[in-house]
Amino acid sequence: AQSVTQPDIHITVSEGASLELRCNYSYGATPYLFWYVQSPGQGLQLLLKYFSGDTLVQGIKGFEAEFKRSQSSFNLRKPSVHWSDAAEYFCAVGARAGNNRKLIWGLGTSLAVNP
Amino acid sequence: DAGVTQSPTHLIKTRGQQVTLRCSPKSGHDTVSWYQQALGQGPQFIFQYYEEEERQRGNFPDRFSGHQFPNYSSELNVNALLLGDSALYLCASSPTGMNTEAFFGQGTRLTVV
Numbered sequence: 001a002q003s004v005t006q007p008d009i010h011i012t013v014s015e016g017a018s019l020e021l022r023c024n025y026s027y028g029a030t031p032y033l034f035w036y037v038q039s040p041g042q043g044l045q046l047l048l049k050y051f052s053g054d055t056l057v058q059g060i061k062g063f064e065a066e067f068k069r070s071q072s073s074f075n076l077r078k079p080s081v082h083w084s085d086a087a088e089y090f091c092a093v094g095a096r097a098g099n100n101r102k103l104i105w106g107l108g109t110s111l112a113v114n115p
Numbered sequence: 116d117a118g119v120t121q122s123p124t125h126l127i128k129t130r131g132q133q134v135t136l137r138c139s140p141k142s143g144h145d146t147v148s149w150y151q152q153a154l155g156q157g158p159q160f161i162f163q164y165y166e167e168e169e170r171q172r173g174n175f176p177d178r179f180s181g182h183q184f185p186n187y188s189s190e191l192n193v194n195a196l197l198l199g200d201s202a203l204y205l206c207a208s209s210p211t212g213m214n215t216e217a218f219f220g221q222g223t224r225l226t227v228v
Contacts, residue, residue: 104160
């Protein structure tokens, strides 16, 4: 079955510290992988995506993610966290839906940033 | 470009009532997907519309139905509302294709009392 697991429900880091949010997926074919961020009262914003090619993907706001097929993982990283990064982060896999894709989501990781 | 717009932003309904939520996709996008996000959970796929037809459906009962209009806008209808239907309903639009990115609206917060 297709699924996405985000093992960490809640993470707290200090401002300026590095960050890694974990994501593991289960998908039979080549995965299309996404990280979205959701701030309070806001919609979902795409941080980055992996379709193919270079397994290290750069995104917006200084985020990057690395696709590791052998570990079925797509972890999100940022070298130095800012207070404005506090939000809910979702990993998703794009599963085939006819000629399009539907997104299968993890439960999310809530990030808190201490000053 | 207005992006994906959803209306209304908030809604309170009583159990047993019916509700209609609306979505206008981003310009140039012809595929609309609907997701339900319960509090503290990740979004769950409800269904996807393309060419005015429901193309894929998630694990939701028939009380959830939809429609897509010729201008690609879409409606989500929920009949016989239950307390458990209280959630944030998200609309996403994308161009047709396998290598496309979905853009999300701000969502409609539905509360069933």
